[in-house]
Amino acid sequence: MAEPAVQRGSRPLAAVAFMCAAMALFCSMDALAKVLVRELPPLVAVWGRYGGALVPLLALMPFLGWRRFMATRQPWLQSLRGATLVGCTMMFFTGLQTLPLADAYAISFVSPLFVAAMAAVVLREHVGAARWAAVVIGLLGVIVIIRPAGIFGGAGASYGWAAAYPLGMAFLFAAYQIMTRLLGSTDGPLVILFIGVAAGTAITSAAVPFVWVPLAPGHYAAFLGLGSIGLAAHWCLIQAFARAEAAHLAPFIYTQILWAVLLGVVAFGDVPDAPTLIGAAIVTACGIAVARMKG
DSSP states (O other): OOOOOOTTTOOOHHHHHHHHHHHHHHHHHHHHHHHTTTTHHHHHHHHHHHHHHHHHHHHHHHOOOHHHOOOOOOOHHHHHHHHHHHHHHHHHHHHHHHSSSHHHHHHHHHHHHHHHHHHHTTTTOOHHHHHHHHHHHHHHHHHHHHHHGGGGGGGGGOOOOOOOHHHHHHHOOOOOOHHHHHTTTTTTTHHHHHHHHHHHHHHHHHGGGGGOOOHHHHHHHHHHHHHHHHHHHHHHHHHHHTTSHHHHHHHHHTHHHHHHHHHHHIIIHHHHHHHHHHHHHHHHHHHHHHHOOOO
């Protein structure tokens, strides 16, 4: 999601409110996805997520004009970004088949650390020693959460390779954010949002027949809910970034873990254990540190 021009210091409290609302909406969408992937192949749920978002966007197009949705200067990069986002969603939804919501989010929080590493290589941004140290420590936090080979014991040790899905999602999402930065200088937010959704729908529509299963009417309603909640979350992000700087908002991204724990306990009866909470705290602290550092 491209960040619109920042109105520095204009409405920071409103920006925080929009950011927290976006994080709550994203968690709600993923909780609904977790319910769906218990009944459907993850690819069908991913297809429904994108199709459910495309419907309201197409409904808005006659009122706002097609150019506001499709006028891109970098169609190939837009398409690659859309494909990357499909990979992110597919990996996360697949991981949700096995992992509790809070654990999946805690692992995926390593994504800002991957962004810092990729920015040094792809965007040639300066990443100083302190940021590299935060990246390494954050990855150690992920190891605490995953507990490979039974390290630290606990329930998390039984997840095995399922933990690789949110970790892979975090890596792909970092690449997605780098591409979004590159597109932000040429394409508007509505174009970036629409083409990403359209590309996701096209890609998954080509693949979903191979895993198709009969759907109930409630599944289609859930798909529309997934897409609509996702669009509302992205709209809140746009509003947040229009009112405050990214560094100011970065800490509030991690309110997702609070919603993930709450929804996990209420909806699924999943209570995170101590290593998960400790690892999440380490990853969160390192992510905030990377966002706050100048170089």
